[in-house]
Amino acid sequence: MSDIPTAAHAGPIRTPKQLLATVIFAFVLPVFAIIGLVMYVTSGNKPGMGAANPELAVAQRIQKIGLVEVRDANRPLRSGEQVFQGQCAACHATGAAGAPKLGDAAAWAPRIQTGFETLVHSALEGKGAMAPQKGGEFSDLEIARGVAYLANAAGGKFDEPAAPAAAEGADGAPAAATSGG
Template identity: 50%
Template sequence: MSDSNEHELLIKTPKQLIYAVVASFVIPIFVIILLANYVSSSEKPAAGSNAFSEEAIAARLAPVGTIEFIDANAPKVLKTGEQVYAAACAACHTAGAAGAPKLGDQGQWAARLGQGFDTLWKHAVNGIGAMPAKGGNADLDDIEVARAVVYMGKEVGADFKAPEPAAPAEAPAAEGEAASPAAEAAK
């Protein structure tokens, strides 16, 4: 066998052994005490410390949804042009999706405004190109759609007049053909 000292021990005396055993217990305990002191020394708000505040409790207890009962016999409250735009038109006309002219961009609206209010209104009611009829909201009244056209037109400088609903005593338009809100407003 070989006479070389291949496996020499680091601890050669009993005194060194005692120091190694004591250090193996004292050093980890000292590190744990320092970490605990570091973590608890600064005043940090604990996670979830506002969980019992009145606002947080009210938010957790708030209903998830509501149910609205609408009287089918009650007269319909017509929305303004801005409300209709926000509900049905803004999704495409704010970003210019699918070739829709952006609200406020006079360059994109110039040719369309030249066609006149009645043409724009008919396109909005019946749909054109990628735009669905009534902006995809079939519950909209033609007057509401006309108000949205007036709102969007005024945003690019058009001088459209907002139509008002016809009086209830007037005769309705012929079946299958919708009367223009501009014509209804002129009556």
């Protein structure tokens, strides 16, 4: 027979430890090497943000931080009833959160006695559960018109404020709102 021992035909891997090392070196290590090479090749020379569209890049760098809203100053002033319907009716029509209802003379009487300017100040700056109405959809003058409408519906005798140009009398002096009670 042959002089070659049978152990020579068994191969280089003789233990489970050698098998594990061979699997790691033959399969797992090359996979990680390929992943690393792909990441290296694709990471270089990427165009910077907005390089394809320089105008977009500039717009993104100088984007606005705040917002300025320019309103049409030439639009006609809304009446007190329009302001009431648009801003005040949600609470003052139903009495929500303790708001005095439109036309409720008993609830409005102590408020009317404080005077028109106090009522307007309370409306603009807020009072109790009522949030400040200043700076919203309606101008301060329109809010004052809404206050006059609400108070007059409950027995007040306030004049609805006029537009600033129309508020001056013939002698150039501003006309004052009268308060009655």
